[in-house]
Amino acid sequence: MSERPILERFGLAYFERRSRAMPAVVADDEVYVLNPRELRALTWIQRWAVIRAALIGAASGFVAALAEVLASPMLGPDPDAAPVSLQIEYYGIVFGAAGIATVFEIGFLYWDALRSVHNLSRAAGLPLFDPHGDDEKNEVAAALARAALELPNPVTSVFGINPLRESTKLVLIGVAFFYKLKIGVTNFLMKALIRRAAGRAAVRTMLVWVAVPVTAAWNAVVAFLVMREARLRAMGPSAAKAFAEIILGERELSLAGRLAAMRAVGANIVRTQQMHPNLVCFLNEVDRHTDDVPEGPLDDTEVFLDSLAGLAAGEQDVALMVLCVGAVLDGRVNGRERHLIARALMAAGRSTDRQPLNDLRWAFAHGKPIERAVVEACAPSPVPSSVEY
Template sequence: MPGRHQRLARAAGLDLGEEDTDDQVAAALARAALELPDPREPVLGVDPNREISGWRLVAVSGLYKLKIALSSFLAKAVLRRALGRAVVRSWLPFVGVPITALWNAAVAFKVLREARLRVMGPSAVEAALDIALAQPLSPAARDAAARAVATTIVKKHRMHPNHRTLLERVQARIGTSDDADLDDPAVFLRALQALPRAEAQPVLQILATALVLDGRFSRRDRALMQAAEALAPEPDLSDAVGHLRREFVRGHGIEGVLMGRFTHQAREPAGRY
């Protein structure tokens, strides 16, 4: 019988898949609702902080706490200059109210968007792996596939719940890697370069899926895709990954894009998550 979170997801037009437990989804949604950062501890041999210095982590956490206070300060300064001290003095205590309301609205939108991504993620992972791993892979290709996910996590500097799900299910299907350098981007690119075209394609499909599972495709993500594209015989993949991200964020099935080898002329999406 479907769990509580599966029933809620289906009522919203989404499908979690039978393997997704209430506990997994509840934990991911709770972190999204409370705006808790994704865990930064290494998982399954992958360290999200591999390329991040300690001072940067401190700076990022402090910046978030300052943004509302800084917005209020700037708004008060602008009003004081525009209207004069006498007028502003009586209204100054209320200036922070609409600013806080705007921030709260922005945060609510962000939380709801993130919650939707976390609900859709497990189903998207299963759909992508059914395509990418439809044919048996050689040991070298299996190694490259696991490294594709690990490298994405390192480049994104975070272990999003969808990335953890992808990492766990890739390793469940192809075997757990004991390599100490599983999350080394340079080793991944060398492994990809050594693959024949037939085996490079499923690895690129897994890489593309990993790059969009958090709903983002940043310049850093694009640089990784371009580096992979330069080593594998597939042209113009970066723009196609942007298309894949849009399909995923909209709740459309990503199977059509993956099976179309990341082209904009891919067939229509197979369904919704």
């Protein structure tokens, strides 16, 4: 395994130090099942993480705005006509104050995210480290560290699956560009709104303070998404085992059926375009239940879809259930996944009703016990051949 990024190693070291300094975690039930006590604790942790992120964002924006207000008199009544030397000094003060505030803001956000995510994992009943050095727990801890620090998932191949097989460089660049621009665009829109709503005399004073609510709001949104993702990753490994046991625990599959089950997870990874840790856990669990899988590509969605027609009905059920579970394990089902699932259901001659998939996603995301009936509903009985889609 390649060396982990430095921030990920930092997050893991923090988790380990904190875990060793605290009492052992005792879980009353499976980690993916959130009982009322755990739900209350998780809600409290998530809510205060969002509030703290918003407050530090507002404080950072306030410092930058205050520096600009205090430094403005040095430019005189006509800032554009001020000497270059004064403008350089002015911007040095403004950017210096903003830079220092931003450094403290980012440092606090990273530290608080790591602390909150660690508290969240303990509240969910998930121990991240143990004296026996469990590699699986270390991988879960690494996944949580990446969530806390907003680090991308690894794009390394697992079982020969390339998560970016169906991606183009243009799309990837566009996503990154949009992410970087979001705060700047929000600031621009807020300023445009103020210009239209306020009189000229008030505009200059008001524009300086726009960054305060904008930064607070974005920090709150990001903190909410980070905590939601961390919660899903904490529940993922436990849920992956339970799902795999329900779908594959008592079934004897042909070689083609085993390969289709592995390809179903591979198709999910390709359609989400990332190696989400929950999907990697599920892939390993499916592999554990399907020994001696024959050679063949696992990341070609068209090959997977073509293979469904040649399977017996029971093995189609397995492939469809695995596909649906893989789609919900990251907590969301994107349009590409929904399209793939609809095509798979049609290829197997099944109803394309979306409700079973929605019910499955809701149950997992809300920490409900996994019921066999909810999983099996994702593979409805074959419909008569006369029905048109």
